[in-house]
Amino acid sequence: MLYSKLFGKTSKTSKQYDTKNAALLEQAGFVRQLMAGVYTYLPLGLRVLNKIAAIVRQGMNEVDGQEILMPILHPADIWKQSGGWDNVDVLFKLKSRADKDYALGQSEEEVVTPLIKDLVTSYKDLPIKPYQIHWKYRDELRAKSGIMRGREFLMKDMYGWFKDQNQFDVFYEQIKGKYLDIYKKVGLTAKVTEASGGAFSKKISYEFMVLTDAGEDNILYCEDCDYCVNQEIAKDKGSSCPKCKNKSLKPAKASEVGNIFDLGNKYQESFNLSFLDQDGKKQLGVMGCYGLGISRLMGVIVEKYNDEKGIIWPEIVAPYQFHLLHIGKDENVIAKANALYKQLLDRNIEIMYDDRDISAGEKLADSDLIGIPTRILISAKTLLQDSVEIKKRDEEKSSLIKISDFLKTI
Ligand SMILES: [Zn+2]
CATH class of the missing domain: 3.30.930.10 (Bira Bifunctional Protein; Domain 2)
Incomplete structure (x- = not known):
């Protein structure tokens, strides 16, 4: 979506x-x-x-x-x-x-x-x-x-x-x-x-x-x-x-x-x-x-x-399993995010992709409010390491994972 x-x-x-x-x-x-x-x-x-x-x-x-x-x-x-x-x-x-x-x-x-x-x-x-x-x-x-x-x-x-x-x-x-x-x-x-x-x-x-x-x-x-x-x-x-x-x-x-x-x-x-x-x-x-x-x-x-930020859906009833978002206006970042979205859709992964051109703060706040279990973030910074940042909604910490590895584990 x-x-x-x-x-x-x-x-x-x-x-x-x-x-x-x-x-x-x-x-x-x-x-x-x-x-x-x-x-x-x-x-x-x-x-x-x-x-x-x-x-x-x-x-x-x-x-x-x-x-x-x-x-x-x-x-x-x-x-x-x-x-x-x-x-x-x-x-x-x-x-x-x-x-x-x-x-x-x-x-x-x-x-x-x-x-x-x-x-x-x-x-x-x-x-x-x-x-x-x-x-x-x-x-x-x-x-x-x-x-x-x-x-x-x-x-x-x-x-x-x-x-x-x-x-x-x-x-x-x-x-x-x-x-x-x-x-x-x-x-x-x-x-x-x-x-x-x-x-x-x-x-x-x-x-x-x-x-x-x-x-x-x-x-x-x-x-x-x-x-x-x-x-x-x-x-x-x-x-x-x-x-x-x-x-x-x-x-x-x-x-x-x-x-x-x-x-x-x-x-x-x-x-x-x-x-x-x-x-x-x-x-x-x-x-x-x-x-x-x-x-x-x-x-x-x-x-x-x-x-205090929003809902934290248990995976089994969550509307989607993954919430993908890109940060910044960098064309390369947007292209990588679009490509990843397509790859995940092709694998029948339940994914929502926030493709809007709005501030990072708004996107992150919305993602916390909606409460989809796993957030996948792509930015110029994560792409320096060919990676995405993965964060579980119910955890504080996030981790960087290579895009190729992420696609293998999913
Ligand atoms: Zn008793």
Whole structure:
């Protein structure tokens, strides 16, 4: 990508931001706010979002999820049938010209349960785990925290049906491990907490929390073991860890980056769904719902990986791996930089090339703000040694490397 041609460059604004991810992502040219809680993803931002989505998709396929794509626009009937129309306060409701009621999906149990009823009849077909990666809508009274708490957000939602509690529990352990892997891959450490089951489920739900001061959840966690609980339901505040008994629990702010609900048979009952067991008897089975916020994850990554100069993207989700720039107006320098850019493109290297005729200071500041993992700098000085200067965004030191060697190592 030639930076001179990029749609959505860095910008300086006097706007007040409530979180670092909102400020950095907008100033660095990744997103643009349309209104509170609703963002446009510009080319750089969309590349990051797609990379996170690809990691999540791979993880879900590895636990035998099957990707589908369900509608965002729902008829009101299905929400009335589940009771959600009157009970889900964040449900966006709208009316058509013909005065019919509709809802925008904030979760899709109401769509997927009738789908399962149409397509799956036997216990033999369980477990079955369709999922999608799609936009969700929540009528938040106050949307804030940048892309971490949106009215519109990208989410992976999987729904699972199981013969019995045991089959559900086996899969819970499997997907819990997969979720923790996914967070680790993108550079985050998540804690699994128990929380209340939300509007519909009297059962416990599991939340995946990443410690961050920008988070909106208050948790208590143990520094010695993996015990962690949402303060909402904590009975043991101030006392020692109920699991290892070693330490008293520590309070922290965290952001929920995933959740798992054991929905029991709530939706089977609402939609009259049952499966035939081996004796031909109708059974309700157990249903689970598995959410993972993709746009939120992007916000949390920025909250964790930044410094006073800008974003520091972990390689796996970075929009590009290399940020090439030349310094000075020397024609030879520009020609060498152009040639290197072409050579790297030919090798399918993900590279952004700042080919603008602006000051070195501006280019370096922009490169730090955008946060691509490795900077390649060419100047008259580096060319005296046929070299480029390589600097990792998360390191202070830089090193000179011969261009020919660099091309060999890449
Ligand atoms: Zn403990």
